[in-house]
Amino acid sequence: MAEKLVEIKNLKQHFNVGKANEVKAVDGISFDIYKGETLGLVGESGCGKSTTGRSIIRLYDATDGQVLYEGESVHGKKNKKDLKKFNRKMQMIFQDPYASLNQRMKVMDIIAEGIDIHGLAKDANDRKKMVYDLLETVGLNKEHANRYPHEFSGGQRQRLGIARALAVDPDFIIADEPISALDVSIQAQVVNLLKELQEEKGLTYLFIAHDLSMVKYISDRIGVMYFGKLVELAPADELYENPMHPYTQSLLSAIPLPDPNYERNRTRKAYDPAVHNYTDADDVKMREVSPNHFVNCSEKEFAELQERMAAKK
Amino acid sequence: MEKILQVKDLELSFHTFGGEVKAIRGVNFDLYKGETLAIVGESGSGKSVTTKSIMRLLPEATSEFKNGEILFGGRDLTKLSDKEMQKIRGKDISMIFQDPMTSLNPTMPIGRQITEPILKHQKIGKDEAKKVAIDLLRLVGMPKPELRMKQYPHQFSGGQRQRIVIAIALACNPQILIADEPTTALDVTIQAQILELMKDLQKKIDTSIIFITHDLGVVANVADRVAVMYGGKIVEIGTVDEIFYNPQHPYTWGLLSSMPSMDAEDAKLYAIPGTPPDLLDPPKGDAFALRSEYAMKIDMEQPPPFFKVSDTHMAATWLLHPEAPAVEPPEMVIERMKKFPGSRYYEGSAN
Numbered sequence: 001m002a003e004k005l006v007e008i009k010n011l012k013q014h015f016n017v018g019k020a021n022e023v024k025a026v027d028g029i030s031f032d033i034y035k036g037e038t039l040g041l042v043g044e045s046g047c048g049k050s051t052t053g054r055s056i057i058r059l060y061d062a063t064d065g066q067v068l069y070e071g072e073s074v075h076g077k078k079n080k081k082d083l084k085k086f087n088r089k090m091q092m093i094f095q096d097p098y099a100s101l102n103q104r105m106k107v108m109d110i111i112a113e114g115i116d117i118h119g120l121a122k123d124a125n126d127r128k129k130m131v132y133d134l135l136e137t138v139g140l141n142k143e144h145a146n147r148y149p150h151e152f153s154g155g156q157r158q159r160l161g162i163a164r165a166l167a168v169d170p171d172f173i174i175a176d177e178p179i180s181a182l183d184v185s186i187q188a189q190v191v192n193l194l195k196e197l198q199e200e201k202g203l204t205y206l207f208i209a210h211d212l213s214m215v216k217y218i219s220d221r222i223g224v225m226y227f228g229k230l231v232e233l234a235p236a237d238e239l240y241e242n243p244m245h246p247y248t249q250s251l252l253s254a255i256p257l258p259d260p261n262y263e264r265n266r267t268r269k270a271y272d273p274a275v276h277n278y279t280d281a282d283d284v285k286m287r288e289v290s291p292n293h294f295v296n297c298s299e300k301e302f303a304e305l306q307e308r309m310a311a312k313k
Numbered sequence: 314m315e316k317i318l319q320v321k322d323l324e325l326s327f328h329t330f331g332g333e334v335k336a337i338r339g340v341n342f343d344l345y346k347g348e349t350l351a352i353v354g355e356s357g358s359g360k361s362v363t364t365k366s367i368m369r370l371l372p373e374a375t376s377e378f379k380n381g382e383i384l385f386g387g388r389d390l391t392k393l394s395d396k397e398m399q400k401i402r403g404k405d406i407s408m409i410f411q412d413p414m415t416s417l418n419p420t421m422p423i424g425r426q427i428t429e430p431i432l433k434h435q436k437i438g439k440d441e442a443k444k445v446a447i448d449l450l451r452l453v454g455m456p457k458p459e460l461r462m463k464q465y466p467h468q469f470s471g472g473q474r475q476r477i478v479i480a481i482a483l484a485c486n487p488q489i490l491i492a493d494e495p496t497t498a499l500d501v502t503i504q505a506q507i508l509e510l511m512k513d514l515q516k517k518i519d520t521s522i523i524f525i526t527h528d529l530g531v532v533a534n535v536a537d538r539v540a541v542m543y544g545g546k547i548v549e550i551g552t553v554d555e556i557f558y559n560p561q562h563p564y565t566w567g568l569l570s571s572m573p574s575m576d577a578e579d580a581k582l583y584a585i586p587g588t589p590p591d592l593l594d595p596p597k598g599d600a601f602a603l604r605s606e607y608a609m610k611i612d613m614e615q616p617p618p619f620f621k622v623s624d625t626h627m628a629a630t631w632l633l634h635p636e637a638p639a640v641e642p643p644e645m646v647i648e649r650m651k652k653f654p655g656s657r658y659y660e661g662s663a664n
């Protein structure tokens with residue numbers, strides 16, 4: 001088995017605790033991310049994907065649970081030096097490129113920020129060259145270095161976020177919808193790029209996205225979230241061929257295909273959480289239905305799923 | 314069919330530190346009442362700028378209309394005063410922006426942001442407006458909307474913010490709805506709900522929709538017609554079937570070839586080679602020529618005019634000139650053309 005890079009143990013992130021509008025954004029999820037893999041994370045809008053990513057990278061203090069990076073707790077106390085080292089290893093590409101880029105800074109300085117903090121450039125010329133190279137890597141050019149974020153199109157801004165994350169040469173990148181703002185050709189470019197970088201540098205990705213065909217393409221394994229919980233986790237192909245949780249099935253049935261005739265006649269499968277009929281007595285948790293294929297289910301559902309698996313064989 | 318909006322010869326530039334960015338270089342299209350026109354195309358090709366110029370939302374100090382007109386209700390929107398434009402914006406024409414955070418006020422609770430345009434454009438009281446707002450939030454699939462009216466944008470997920478923006482845009486039953494990547498931040502199930510919602514609105518009040526998206530699956534689902542943009546121009550426009558099953562422009566071919574299919578192997582994805590044209594100094598011929606294996610000598614010299622493919626379908630490529638040599642489109646595109654009666658690759662029964 002591959003080496004674990006990140007271990008997420010019963011992570012909880014609640015907001016407005018104790019108030020009427022309390023949100024259990026992440027409500028007890030556990031999974032591991034292996035060195036060099038891409039773990040895809042999909043799920044309903046608002047189900048807690050970004051919050052999971054943000055908690056892992058310590059933008060929030062977790063309400064409960066643990067995140068281990070190379071066996072070390074991320075949320076524990078750290079001295080400044082360790083923190084800095086750690087910040088460099090883990091980078092996040094943010095979902096909302098507009099909100100995450102400082103509007104008053106030029107692209108050159110935005111991208112070089114991490115380079116400066118970590119003292120990665122030998123001199124001013126080296127710094128400039130690094131930024132130019134990064135811009136080229138993400139399909140922009142050096143003329144763009146003198147511009148401000150508002151002078152870019154949505155997709156171009158997203159690529160600035162990618163360049164910024166790559167600047168400090170991280171080991172682990174949390175990519176929160178890094179490609180959804182891009183046109184399909186540039187999506188392909190960026191995905192090819194992420195894969196190449198992965199092969200070259202052994203990078204590990206947590207890849208959050210809504211475009212399921214892209215997620216399938218880039219991920220080794222995929223986790224499906226629903227309302228703060230992980231409901232299914234399986235190798236990418238297995239998940240698509242053999243979705244077991246009804247939410248996953250509903251999700252896969254709703255993927256729009258680039259074929260007008262198909263779209264005119266498509267049917268979707270809706271998910272109603274009431275189908276489970278869970279009672280308080282049910283012990284609902286992640287269970288391994290077939291090797292490496294985990295489903296959030298009750299004892300009874302587990303038995304049914306296993307029966308179904310057996311019947312298939 | 315009734316034309317509700319006409320964009321004619323639109324040319325628009327930005328004045329930047331580096332020079333004049335010729336972002337829109339002659340865009341023409343009509344929008345019919347009750348239709349959905351999808352605009353697809355390369356990132357940076359001018360989709361958002363085209364629609365923002367309809368809404369007159371570009372920075373006045375740095376942007377300049379160089380040519381053309383935008384006709385709505387007998388008036389040229391490029392010539393209206395700010396005050397006149399304000400009456401139209403959010404009421405007759407409303408827009409869902411690509412980055413939801415740019416259109417939400419971070420310091421105002423979202424409830425007030427939805428009720429404000431309702432109070433401004435409709436003759437109803439505060440309590441009533443609040444009810445309308447809660448209903449709208451429920452309509453866009455926000456759980457427990459009553460409890461969330463007093464929260465601020467940063468307390469919502471990316472997709473929830475996007476749905477708040479959609480609720481605001483729908484608040485006044487606009488005649489034209491411009492939706493710039495409205496569902497990109499949403500999962501496919503909620504996306505499907507929102508698309509249904511927009512179609513319902515369309516049926517109810519005959520709204521015309523301009524829908525910008527990169528997701529060709531979504532285009533296939535919502536669009537009646539599709540315009541393909543590249544380098545500040547529309548390079549192909551036609552019905553959704555014509556664009557998907559009988560595309561003519563090499564850029565459209567590249568676009569359709571770049572998507573991973575659900576059963577894609579682990580091979581590299583196809584990406585159109587090269588980089589987008591420099592809009593500070595746009596190429597003088599076909600802007601796509603440098604990246605196209607189909608480029609001919611004339612492509613480097615003269616911009617192609619529109620050639621008519623059918624009454625509803627036009628493409629700006631010299632390949633359609635009667636004297637151009639016949640070329641074979643990429644394999645993936647031929648597969649599509651086989652489904653299109655009227656294409657020379659047609660193999661029968663599309664349905």
Ligand SMILES: Nc1ncnc2c1ncn2[C@@H]1O[C@H](COP(=O)(O)OP(=O)(O)OP(=O)(O)O)[C@@H](O)[C@H]1O
Pocket residue numbers: 015016023024025026043044045046047048049050051052095467468469470471472473498499500
């Ligand atoms: N700072 C906050 N305060 C209060 N609630 C929050 C905060 N941040 C997120 N939430 C809530 O937590 C839940 C999960 O949000 P999150 O951003 O993780 O969702 P997501 O899965 O990334 O969704 P999307 O796909 O729409 O981006 C949502 O209900 C959201 O409203």
Ligand SMILES: Nc1ncnc2c1ncn2[C@@H]1O[C@H](COP(=O)(O)OP(=O)(O)OP(=O)(O)O)[C@@H](O)[C@H]1O
Pocket residue numbers: 150151152153154155156181182183327328329334336354355356357358359360361362363372375411592
């Ligand atoms: N305020 C501005 N100042 C200078 N240039 C701008 C400005 N806004 C946009 N541009 C430029 O105009 C061109 C068209 O931008 P636009 O936002 O319309 O692209 P788009 O087609 O919407 O792309 P995307 O799919 O990435 O959103 C781009 O080259 C962009 O860099």
Ligand SMILES: [Mg+2]
Pocket residue numbers: 049050051095176470471472
């Ligand atoms: Mg998110």
Ligand SMILES: [Mg+2]
Pocket residue numbers: 153154155360361362411493
């Ligand atoms: Mg745009």
